[in-house]
Amino acid sequence: KEESSGLTQVSNSVAVEAKKPVANISKQEASGINLLPILALICFVFAAVFIVKLAMESGWLTPVRQWGLLTIFGFTLTLFGLFFERIEKSYRSYACAAGIIVLYISAYSSFLYFNIFTIITALGFASLISLLCFYLVKFYDSELFTVLSIVGTYISPLLLGQRFDFLFTSGFFLIWSYVFSQAAVYLKSRSLTLLAAYLGIGIFAALNINEKDSYVLLNVMLVESMQFIIFAGGVY
Numbered sequence: 433k434e435e436s437s438g439l440t441q442v443s444n445s446v447a448v449e450a451k452k453p454v455a456n457i458s459k460q461e462a463s464g465i466n467l468l469p470i471l472a473l474i475c476f477v478f479a480a481v482f483i484v485k486l487a488m489e490s491g492w493l494t495p496v497r498q499w500g501l502l503t504i505f506g507f508t509l510t511l512f513g514l515f516f517e518r519i520e521k522s523y524r525s526y527a528c529a530a531g532i533i534v535l536y537i538s539a540y541s542s543f544l545y546f547n548i549f550t551i552i553t554a555l556g557f558a559s560l561i562s563l564l565c566f567y568l569v570k571f572y573d574s575e576l577f578t579v580l581s582i583v584g585t586y587i588s589p590l591l592l593g594q595r596f597d598f599l600f601t602s603g604f605f606l607i608w609s610y611v612f613s614q615a616a617v618y619l620k621s622r623s624l625t626l627l628a629a630y631l632g633i634g635i636f637a638a639l640n641i642n643e644k645d646s647y648v649l650l651n652v653m654l655v656e657s658m659q660f661i662i663f664a665g666g667v668y
Contacts, residue, residue, distance in 0.1 A: 470580070476509060476530040477584050480537045481591045484545055495546040499538065506534035510564070514571070525577040528568050533584035535561045540588065540604060544595050555603045562611040569615040578615050578624055585612075586631040589639060596639060598648060602655045605636050609659045613666035622667055629663035 483502050510531030513524040539561055543554040569578055585608055589601065609632050616624035633656055640652045 470526065473526050473530040473533075473580060473584070476505075477533050477537075477588070478591075480505060480534040481588070484537065484541045484592060495548050499542055499546045499548055502534065502541070503538045506531050506538055509534060510568075514568075521572065522574070522576075525568075525572045525574055526580065528572070529577050529580040529584065532561065532565050532568065532581050533588060535564075536585050536604075536608075537588050537592070541592065543600060544597055545592070551597075551600050551603070554600070555607065558604055558607050562607055565611055566615060566618075569618060573619070575619055575621055575624060578612070578619060578621075579627065582612050582624070582628050582631060586628075586635050590635060598640075598651065601636070601639065602651075605632055605655065606658060606662070608632060609662040613662050617666050625663055625666045629659070632659050632663070 480502055483498065483505070508531070509527050513526070513528030513531060516524060516527075536558065539554055539558040542549040542557065543551055549557070565581060589604075609628065612628040612632075613625055616622070616628065636656060636659070637652070640648070643649055643652065
Protein backbone atom coordinates (compact mmCIF):
# COMPACT_ATOMS: atom_id res chain seq x y z
CA LYS A 433 0.00 0.00 0.00
CA GLU A 434 2.83 2.42 0.87
CA GLU A 435 4.60 1.67 -2.42
CA SER A 436 1.41 2.13 -4.45
CA SER A 437 0.58 5.43 -2.70
CA GLY A 438 4.12 6.65 -3.31
CA LEU A 439 3.90 5.75 -7.00
CA THR A 440 0.56 7.57 -7.23
CA GLN A 441 2.03 10.75 -5.74
CA VAL A 442 5.02 10.61 -8.10
CA SER A 443 2.80 10.10 -11.15
CA ASN A 444 0.52 12.98 -10.09
CA SER A 445 3.46 15.36 -9.60
CA VAL A 446 4.92 14.37 -12.97
CA ALA A 447 1.55 14.96 -14.63
CA VAL A 448 1.26 18.42 -13.05
CA GLU A 449 4.78 19.38 -14.12
CA ALA A 450 4.09 18.12 -17.63
CA LYS A 451 0.97 20.27 -17.92
CA LYS A 452 2.61 23.54 -16.84
CA PRO A 453 4.77 24.31 -19.92
CA VAL A 454 1.91 23.33 -22.25
CA ALA A 455 -0.42 25.84 -20.58
CA ASN A 456 2.23 28.57 -20.80
CA ILE A 457 2.85 27.89 -24.49
CA SER A 458 -0.84 27.95 -25.32
CA LYS A 459 -1.29 31.32 -23.61
CA GLN A 460 1.68 32.82 -25.44
CA GLU A 461 0.49 31.45 -28.78
CA ALA A 462 -3.04 32.73 -28.16
CA SER A 463 -1.84 36.23 -27.27
CA GLY A 464 0.33 36.35 -30.40
CA ILE A 465 -2.40 35.08 -32.71
CA ASN A 466 -5.20 37.26 -31.33
CA LEU A 467 -3.26 40.42 -32.14
CA LEU A 468 -3.60 39.87 -35.91
CA PRO A 469 -7.42 39.84 -36.11
CA ILE A 470 -7.59 42.91 -33.86
CA LEU A 471 -5.24 44.76 -36.22
CA ALA A 472 -7.38 43.60 -39.15
CA LEU A 473 -10.50 44.93 -37.42
CA ILE A 474 -8.84 48.31 -36.90
CA CYS A 475 -7.86 48.41 -40.58
CA PHE A 476 -11.45 47.60 -41.65
CA VAL A 477 -12.84 50.42 -39.50
CA PHE A 478 -10.31 52.93 -40.82
CA ALA A 479 -11.14 51.79 -44.36
CA ALA A 480 -14.81 52.60 -43.76
CA VAL A 481 -13.92 56.02 -42.35
CA PHE A 482 -11.62 56.60 -45.34
CA ILE A 483 -14.47 55.84 -47.75
CA VAL A 484 -16.67 58.47 -46.08
CA LYS A 485 -13.94 61.12 -45.98
CA LEU A 486 -12.88 60.42 -49.57
CA ALA A 487 -16.48 60.80 -50.67
CA MET A 488 -16.80 64.15 -48.86
CA GLU A 489 -13.54 65.67 -50.03
CA SER A 490 -13.38 64.50 -53.65
CA GLY A 491 -17.00 63.89 -54.62
CA TRP A 492 -16.05 60.32 -55.47
CA LEU A 493 -19.00 58.56 -57.18
CA THR A 494 -22.58 59.58 -56.37
CA PRO A 495 -23.76 59.73 -52.73
CA VAL A 496 -25.99 56.67 -53.17
CA ARG A 497 -23.13 54.61 -54.61
CA GLN A 498 -20.75 55.81 -51.93
CA TRP A 499 -23.16 54.80 -49.20
CA GLY A 500 -24.01 51.53 -50.99
CA LEU A 501 -20.33 50.57 -51.18
CA LEU A 502 -19.89 51.24 -47.48
CA THR A 503 -23.02 49.25 -46.55
CA ILE A 504 -22.06 46.28 -48.76
CA PHE A 505 -18.63 46.31 -47.10
CA GLY A 506 -20.24 46.07 -43.65
CA PHE A 507 -22.67 43.31 -44.61
CA THR A 508 -19.88 41.34 -46.32
CA LEU A 509 -17.79 41.36 -43.14
CA THR A 510 -20.79 40.28 -41.06
CA LEU A 511 -21.85 37.48 -43.41
CA PHE A 512 -18.24 36.28 -43.66
CA GLY A 513 -18.10 36.01 -39.87
CA LEU A 514 -21.42 34.18 -39.67
CA PHE A 515 -21.16 31.63 -42.45
CA PHE A 516 -17.47 30.99 -43.18
CA GLU A 517 -17.37 27.93 -40.95
CA ARG A 518 -13.91 26.78 -42.00
CA ILE A 519 -12.46 29.41 -39.69
CA GLU A 520 -12.69 29.02 -35.92
CA LYS A 521 -15.74 30.71 -34.43
CA SER A 522 -13.75 32.95 -32.09
CA TYR A 523 -11.83 34.41 -35.03
CA ARG A 524 -14.98 34.89 -37.09
CA SER A 525 -16.32 37.09 -34.30
CA TYR A 526 -13.68 39.70 -35.16
CA ALA A 527 -15.07 40.00 -38.69
CA CYS A 528 -18.61 40.35 -37.34
CA ALA A 529 -17.51 43.03 -34.86
CA ALA A 530 -15.88 44.95 -37.71
CA GLY A 531 -19.04 44.48 -39.78
CA ILE A 532 -21.27 45.90 -37.03
CA ILE A 533 -19.01 48.93 -36.61
CA VAL A 534 -18.93 49.58 -40.37
CA LEU A 535 -22.73 49.24 -40.59
CA TYR A 536 -23.16 51.75 -37.75
CA ILE A 537 -20.82 54.10 -39.63
CA SER A 538 -22.98 53.53 -42.71
CA ALA A 539 -26.17 54.43 -40.82
CA TYR A 540 -24.51 57.41 -39.12
CA SER A 541 -23.17 58.80 -42.40
CA SER A 542 -26.34 58.17 -44.44
CA PHE A 543 -27.93 61.39 -43.15
CA LEU A 544 -25.04 63.38 -41.74
CA TYR A 545 -22.56 63.01 -44.61
CA PHE A 546 -24.32 61.54 -47.66
CA ASN A 547 -27.73 63.18 -47.12
CA ILE A 548 -29.65 60.30 -48.72
CA PHE A 549 -31.89 59.40 -45.73
CA THR A 550 -34.02 61.40 -43.34
CA ILE A 551 -33.21 61.40 -39.61
CA ILE A 552 -36.02 58.92 -38.88
CA THR A 553 -34.93 56.52 -41.63
CA ALA A 554 -31.28 56.62 -40.55
CA LEU A 555 -32.23 55.99 -36.91
CA GLY A 556 -34.50 53.14 -38.03
CA PHE A 557 -31.59 51.60 -39.94
CA ALA A 558 -29.43 51.95 -36.81
CA SER A 559 -32.14 50.15 -34.80
CA LEU A 560 -32.11 47.23 -37.26
CA ILE A 561 -28.32 47.04 -36.98
CA SER A 562 -28.74 46.97 -33.20
CA LEU A 563 -31.04 43.93 -33.50
CA LEU A 564 -28.37 42.24 -35.62
CA CYS A 565 -25.73 43.23 -33.06
CA PHE A 566 -27.69 41.69 -30.19
CA TYR A 567 -28.23 38.51 -32.21
CA LEU A 568 -24.46 38.28 -32.73
CA VAL A 569 -23.89 38.80 -29.01
CA LYS A 570 -26.08 35.76 -28.35
CA PHE A 571 -24.55 33.82 -31.27
CA TYR A 572 -20.94 34.24 -30.11
CA ASP A 573 -21.67 34.59 -26.37
CA SER A 574 -18.36 36.43 -26.12
CA GLU A 575 -17.32 39.46 -24.09
CA LEU A 576 -14.47 40.15 -26.53
CA PHE A 577 -16.87 40.54 -29.46
CA THR A 578 -18.95 42.96 -27.39
CA VAL A 579 -15.93 44.95 -26.20
CA LEU A 580 -14.66 45.41 -29.76
CA SER A 581 -18.12 46.42 -30.98
CA ILE A 582 -18.55 48.94 -28.14
CA VAL A 583 -15.15 50.60 -28.55
CA GLY A 584 -15.26 50.74 -32.36
CA THR A 585 -18.83 52.05 -32.48
CA TYR A 586 -18.33 54.83 -29.93
CA ILE A 587 -15.07 56.16 -31.40
CA SER A 588 -16.43 56.25 -34.98
CA PRO A 589 -18.04 59.74 -34.59
CA LEU A 590 -14.66 61.05 -33.41
CA LEU A 591 -12.90 59.49 -36.40
CA LEU A 592 -15.43 60.90 -38.86
CA GLY A 593 -15.45 64.40 -37.29
CA GLN A 594 -16.30 67.67 -39.07
CA ARG A 595 -20.10 67.41 -39.14
CA PHE A 596 -22.51 67.26 -36.21
CA ASP A 597 -26.27 67.32 -35.71
CA PHE A 598 -27.37 67.33 -32.07
CA LEU A 599 -30.76 65.61 -32.45
CA PHE A 600 -29.45 62.98 -34.85
CA THR A 601 -26.33 62.19 -32.81
CA SER A 602 -28.36 62.04 -29.59
CA GLY A 603 -30.62 59.40 -31.14
CA PHE A 604 -27.64 57.26 -32.09
CA PHE A 605 -26.04 57.49 -28.65
CA LEU A 606 -29.30 56.50 -26.95
CA ILE A 607 -29.72 53.53 -29.31
CA TRP A 608 -26.15 52.45 -28.61
CA SER A 609 -26.67 52.86 -24.87
CA TYR A 610 -29.67 50.56 -24.92
CA VAL A 611 -28.26 47.79 -27.13
CA PHE A 612 -24.89 47.62 -25.36
CA SER A 613 -26.54 47.77 -21.95
CA GLN A 614 -28.78 44.84 -22.92
CA ALA A 615 -25.77 42.96 -24.30
CA ALA A 616 -24.01 43.40 -20.95
CA VAL A 617 -27.12 42.18 -19.12
CA TYR A 618 -27.27 39.09 -21.34
CA LEU A 619 -23.59 38.33 -20.70
CA LYS A 620 -24.01 39.20 -17.00
CA SER A 621 -21.03 41.56 -17.06
CA ARG A 622 -21.07 44.85 -15.17
CA SER A 623 -17.64 45.68 -16.62
CA LEU A 624 -19.17 45.83 -20.12
CA THR A 625 -21.88 48.18 -18.87
CA LEU A 626 -19.28 50.44 -17.27
CA LEU A 627 -17.13 50.42 -20.43
CA ALA A 628 -20.09 51.43 -22.58
CA ALA A 629 -21.17 54.04 -20.01
CA TYR A 630 -17.75 55.69 -19.82
CA LEU A 631 -17.41 55.79 -23.62
CA GLY A 632 -21.01 56.81 -24.33
CA ILE A 633 -21.25 59.59 -21.76
CA GLY A 634 -17.64 60.73 -22.22
CA ILE A 635 -17.59 60.86 -26.02
CA PHE A 636 -20.99 62.56 -26.25
CA ALA A 637 -19.66 65.21 -23.86
CA ALA A 638 -16.50 65.54 -25.96
CA LEU A 639 -18.56 66.11 -29.11
CA ASN A 640 -20.32 69.01 -27.36
CA ILE A 641 -17.27 70.36 -25.53
CA ASN A 642 -17.21 73.66 -27.44
CA GLU A 643 -20.93 74.34 -27.15
CA LYS A 644 -21.75 77.63 -25.36
CA ASP A 645 -25.48 77.94 -25.96
CA SER A 646 -27.21 77.38 -22.58
CA TYR A 647 -30.27 75.83 -24.26
CA VAL A 648 -28.15 73.26 -26.11
CA LEU A 649 -26.14 72.54 -22.96
CA LEU A 650 -29.39 71.85 -21.12
CA ASN A 651 -30.30 69.32 -23.82
CA VAL A 652 -26.82 67.79 -23.56
CA MET A 653 -27.38 67.28 -19.83
CA LEU A 654 -30.76 65.70 -20.59
CA VAL A 655 -29.27 63.20 -23.07
CA GLU A 656 -26.40 62.40 -20.70
CA SER A 657 -28.93 61.80 -17.90
CA MET A 658 -30.94 59.46 -20.14
CA GLN A 659 -27.79 57.51 -20.97
CA PHE A 660 -26.96 57.30 -17.27
CA ILE A 661 -30.43 55.96 -16.46
CA ILE A 662 -30.14 53.29 -19.19
CA PHE A 663 -26.73 52.15 -17.98
CA ALA A 664 -27.73 52.31 -14.30
CA GLY A 665 -30.71 50.10 -15.11
CA GLY A 666 -28.38 47.65 -16.82
CA VAL A 667 -26.08 47.52 -13.81
CA TYR A 668 -29.06 47.06 -11.49
